[in-house]
Amino acid sequence: MAESLLLPLVRSMAGKAADALIETVSRMCGLDDDRQTLERHLLAVECKLANAEEMSETNRYVKSWMKELKSIAYQADDVLDDFQYEALRRESKVGKSTTRKALSYITCHSPLLFRFEMSRKLKNVQKINKLVEEMNKFGLENSASREKRQHPCQQTHSKLDDCTKIFGRDDDKMMVVKQLLDQQDQQKVQVLSIFGMGGLGKTTLAKMVHNEQEVHEHFQLKMWHCVSENFDVIAFVKSLIELATNGSSPMTGNIELLQK
Template identity: 70%
Template sequence: MAESLLLPLVRGVAGEAIGTLVQTVTRMCGLDDDRETLERHLLAIECKLVNVEERSQTNGYIKSWMVKLKAAAYKADDVLDDFEYEGLRRKAQIGESTSRKVLGYITLHSPLLFRFAMSRKLKGVLNKIKELVVEMNTFGLENSVNQQEPLHPWRQTHSKLDESAEMFGRDADKEGIVKLLLDQQDQRKVQVLPIFGMGGLGKTALVKMVYNDQGVQQHFQLKMWHCVSENFDVIAIVKSIIELATNERYNPPDSIELLQKKLDEVIGRKRFFLVLDDVWNEEKTIWEDNLKPLLCSIGGIGSVIVVTCRSEQVATIMCTIQPLKLACLREEDSWELFSKKAFSSDIVEQAELATVGRRIVNKCGGLLLL
């Protein structure tokens, strides 16, 4: 059956979407958010396809949906191939020379035309995939998935700080956040501080610096880090917090009431610092009615939750403290970061390359995504 090839096709296209060359070109074109959204949607569909194909033999709707999905997947594959080809073309054109590598960023080989054309293609296929995902969720396709199969993991982050990595232009932000957290020591209710801004600004890296700050480490009795991504599931989040607090595996009950009692038991009156990284949920009721009552009714005086997100709406929904909008890097910080990544120390001194590099930094507007 033709549909039998659909799962490996979707899996392969999702894999291509995270390829280094594709990511490099989409970043250069300012289209990496769309590429990342396409990747997540394909991974979500992949989860649902695990046991769907057998049902397609007797279910006309599923069979029709799968035919549409296959066509969209092939189109997505073609678009990603175009990005990969462009990356290979540029690489071959500019060779390995550092100076030509930098000049390739502003090549006269119609980069704006390529970006415009590929933006239309990528958005077109992304919209089609989104429509199919909406259908998938609206008409209950997810019910055909074996519930024992683990979901494909979303993006994961962790609290470990790379001591060898350098952070540019965020020292003042870090110190301000640390002071704000420590200033909550007399607050009886758990305070929630969202940090928001577009992808690539370094929100997670900044919060890692805060999380590992010596003053923060000493101030809070319990510190926990959970990457939420799009899986804003109450039970999954609370289960993770319980496991982080106890350093033990935990099988959550079906009852939220029992889950709350366990959460109260393991957190107690300890002053805690919880990071909810990469939150996407914009449904106010899920936070207000379900998760907030659980998380904001526990812990000792001065407990704080820090949320990172891209959406100002998410920040507004979850905040009890004025949300912090992370700004783009200043020009000199951007140049320092760019030159560190793009050049060796002796190359920076060459006036021609430095001039070209600064033009690139200026075009990036403080969002380098390096």
């Protein structure tokens, strides 16, 4: 949906509002308090926007709220662009003569006119204050707590579905297998990383390599372990020992004994 583009926009604007050049110009214009308020509100919205996007699919009020937020977000982005342009313009004019500096106060680039215009635009953007107040009534979760709730302990396994046909990964599989088998003469164990955006089949490729017959015959020990986002060192080491011994080794909560 269109609203899904709102989160990266708000995140980008929050970063822009904190930009050192924009901060300098807003301070020179006596508008830094307004800039700071805008930055804080953008950060507050960003924190809960992912949950708002999800809620907007079933809640018409939240959907209308996001539509209004998008409108104000584009206005705020224009205001910040104006500050940024003015900062760069002033940097390029640092060396001009005193006469030209005096003349600039009555031209279209007059600092007084710029301050007046930006003050007017910032007042229009301050509508975001009301949206933040409304947002706090929705019961939205912030990004960190929401992700923790949705993914308390992610787990994967090494078994491939026998009835599932996998296409286009044979060359990738054999390339990884070859790199694994070529390690036997190396002093250090090599770590191979498979990375890419979600849904590309990284886990499936890892399973294909793990279950490959050549790998099975080459290595005496194979272990499949998933390190979740909620990383626990003791639980991690325990799991590795259980995998290596098929659960036959007594477990302890002492990390020193587990490492030994």
